[in-house]
Amino acid sequence: MSAPAWKKIHDHVLAKIRAGRWVEGDRVPSEAELCERFGVARMTVGRALRELVAAQVVVRVKGAGTFVAPPRHHATVVEIRSIADEIAASGRRHETEVLLLEKSAADAALAVLMGVKRGARLFHSRLLHRDDGVPRQLEERWVNPALAPDFLAQDFTRTTPNEYLTRAAPLEQVEYGIEARQPDAETRRRLAMGRDEPCLLLRRRTWSRGRVASAARLWHPGNRHQFTGRF
Amino acid sequence: MSAPAWKKIHDHVLAKIRAGRWVEGDRVPSEAELCERFGVARMTVGRALRELVAAQVVVRVKGAGTFVAPPRHHATVVEIRSIADEIAASGRRHETEVLLLEKSAADAALAVLMGVKRGARLFHSRLLHRDDGVPRQLEERWVNPALAPDFLAQDFTRTTPNEYLTRAAPLEQVEYGIEARQPDAETRRRLAMGRDEPCLLLRRRTWSRGRVASAARLWHPGNRHQFTGRF
DNA sequence: TGCCCCGAGTTGTCTAGACAGGATGCCCCA
DNA sequence: TGGGGCATCCTGTCTAGACAACTCGGGGCA
Numbered sequence: 001m002s003a004p005a006w007k008k009i010h011d012h013v014l015a016k017i018r019a020g021r022w023v024e025g026d027r028v029p030s031e032a033e034l035c036e037r038f039g040v041a042r043m044t045v046g047r048a049l050r051e052l053v054a055a056q057v058v059v060r061v062k063g064a065g066t067f068v069a070p071p072r073h074h075a076t077v078v079e080i081r082s083i084a085d086e087i088a089a090s091g092r093r094h095e096t097e098v099l100l101l102e103k104s105a106a107d108a109a110l111a112v113l114m115g116v117k118r119g120a121r122l123f124h125s126r127l128l129h130r131d132d133g134v135p136r137q138l139e140e141r142w143v144n145p146a147l148a149p150d151f152l153a154q155d156f157t158r159t160t161p162n163e164y165l166t167r168a169a170p171l172e173q174v175e176y177g178i179e180a181r182q183p184d185a186e187t188r189r190r191l192a193m194g195r196d197e198p199c200l201l202l203r204r205r206t207w208s209r210g211r212v213a214s215a216a217r218l219w220h221p222g223n224r225h226q227f228t229g230r231f
Numbered sequence: 232m233s234a235p236a237w238k239k240i241h242d243h244v245l246a247k248i249r250a251g252r253w254v255e256g257d258r259v260p261s262e263a264e265l266c267e268r269f270g271v272a273r274m275t276v277g278r279a280l281r282e283l284v285a286a287q288v289v290v291r292v293k294g295a296g297t298f299v300a301p302p303r304h305h306a307t308v309v310e311i312r313s314i315a316d317e318i319a320a321s322g323r324r325h326e327t328e329v330l331l332l333e334k335s336a337a338d339a340a341l342a343v344l345m346g347v348k349r350g351a352r353l354f355h356s357r358l359l360h361r362d363d364g365v366p367r368q369l370e371e372r373w374v375n376p377a378l379a380p381d382f383l384a385q386d387f388t389r390t391t392p393n394e395y396l397t398r399a400a401p402l403e404q405v406e407y408g409i410e411a412r413q414p415d416a417e418t419r420r421r422l423a424m425g426r427d428e429p430c431l432l433l434r435r436r437t438w439s440r441g442r443v444a445s446a447a448r449l450w451h452p453g454n455r456h457q458f459t460g461r462f
Numbered sequence: 463t464g465c466c467c468c469g470a471g472t473t474g475t476c477t478a479g480a481c482a483g484g485a486t487g488c489c490c491c492a
Numbered sequence: 493t494g495g496g497g498c499a500t501c502c503t504g505t506c507t508a509g510a511c512a513a514c515t516c517g518g519g520g521c522a
Contacts, residue, residue, distance in 0.1 A: 004505060030472060041507045043274070046474080054285065062473045063514030235475060261502060272477045277504080293503045294484030 005040050009048035012038075014057060017068055028058055028066040096157050100126035103152070123151040236271050240279035243269075245288060248299055259289055259297040327388050331357035334383070354382040 003011075013034075016022045029037070034045045049066055052058045059069045104124040234242075244265075247253045260268070265276045280297055283289045290300045335355040 006505080032472080041509090042473095043476095043508090044506060047505090049473090060473065061515075063471080064516075065472060237475080263502080272479090273503095274478090274506095275476060278475090280503090291503065292485080294501075295486075296502060 005038065006044050006047040006051070009034060009038055009040070009045055010051050013048065013052060014055075017057060022068050024068050026068045028068060030065060095130040097128040097130065098125070098156050099128055100124065101152060101156070125151070125156070236269065237275050237278040237282070240265060240269055240271070240276055241282050244279065244283060245286075248288060253299050255299050257299045259299060261296060326361040328359040328361065329356070329387050330359055331355065332383060332387070356382070356387070358387055 013028060022028065028049075031042050031045045031049070034040075034048075035042055038045070049058060049060060053060055056069055058066050060066045102124050104122055244259060253259065259280075262273050262276045262280070265271075265279075266273055269276070280289060280291060284291055287300055289297050291297045333355050335353055
């Protein structure tokens with residue numbers, strides 16, 4: 001007749017978040033606290049929170065706690081916006097110049113960002129995109145070889161890295177700010193929220209109408225969250 | 232280190248289905264059988280099967296068992312194909328003529344199809360869609376008032392029923408054959424598989440290049456399954 | 463000061479058992 | 493022969509407790 005106990009807990013937490021009482025990054029009461037508050041067993045609270053994870057409402061980190069996930073703007077995954085597509089859509093000529101394409105070892109900062117051990121092998125590329133001959137975007141990528149093994153063998157003057165990577169691994173996008181300092185504990189926790197290892201770090205610098213814009217993006221396979229935090 | 236026990240059971244069942252050993256409608260071993268086979272508790276098997284339900288691989292019916300779900304063709308929900316959109320996309324003129332818009336009572340067949348009591352109030356509409364003036368589609372709908380209370384107040388010469396209904400309730404589509412006889416036990420079980428009450432029955436008859444096509448669609452809110460069975 | 467270790471807190475998983483409620487087939491009775 | 497009731501099987505939910513693995517901060521040590 002009445003809703004299951006787990007659904008009541010689920011709805012209670014969801015209501016708090018929807019109402020803005022708890023916002024992105026806030027700590028949700030622990031399972032133990034919710035058990036006591038609702039007078040149920042941990043399995044029941046766990047069921048409620050697992051449903052909220054599936055709905056991308058909260059993120060759970062083993063050993064740390066449960067946190068409110070960033071708001072989703074769209075039900076669907078954000079599509080990758082490719083500079084090549086953008087230029088082509090404007091009817092102009094797009095060219096890619098491969099400045100660098102190599103194996104490299106992860107330094108301390110890269111290791112943290114990519115979730116790999118220091119010194120681990122990464123693929124590294126530096127490409128210049130020209131828009132009707134004018135340099136439009138300089139793009140630098142570090143790619144996890146485990147997830148895109150043939151990266152170095154691609155001809156990026158013909159295939160864009162976007163095309164290859166989306167074909168090689170079903171990626172979803174995580175966007176960060178551009179500040180490239182050592183992440184703090186909070187950011188590391190948010191990095192850990194990803195269900196899988198981050199697999200691609202992209203920094204790019206774009207020239208447009210005399211202005212330069214920079215961006216860094218960190219990708220996770222299977223990760224549906226978008227973080228706006230900076231690191 | 233190794234995968235959780237529930238994941239092993241999950242993968243075992245999934246593999247059988249993917250390999251075609253168990254096909255649509257087949258009975259999956261009961262929780263008790265899987266418990267014995269894998270030497271785990273029922274909660275563990277339940278977790279595995281619940282994940283498969285979420286992935287739309289199996290359907291579970293309380294009291295009856297677990298069954299292989301119909302194959303999904305797309306990862307995403309089938310989009311509603313609107314005759315109005317189709318005509319407009321071709322650059323032609325679309326007009327709607329409201330032939331009938333009323334309250335009606337469910338007869339025996341409608342009561343079964345809609346999951347309501349015999350005699351329950353339903354909204355009933357009959358609309359003619361014209362394509363550049365030529366009758367293109369005759370559409371007849373029965374709508375559950377509980378889920379679309381303002382149905383009768385809509386001006387369907389301006390707003391299509393599709394637009395209103397998708398706005399009024401988040402619906403997903405279940406498609407059936409058109410044969411309109413009393414459903415048998417198997418079909419009734421499959422109807423029961425829907426998590427919620429069916430809320431809309433649509434029959435339509437389309438004229439195109441001199442040929443007439445008929446279809447009946449049954450909608451459930453929140454139901455992600457597509458059944459191909461006939462009833 | 464800087465580093466490491468440890469303990470408290472937290473989530474992930476699992477067990478064995480329990481009760482509720484729907485589905486189904488069978489038997490008995492009219 | 494037909495229908496109602498009942499036993500049985502099945503899923504849905506929940507409990508109380510347990511162990512594993514991870515995070516994080518603080519205290520001790522070099």
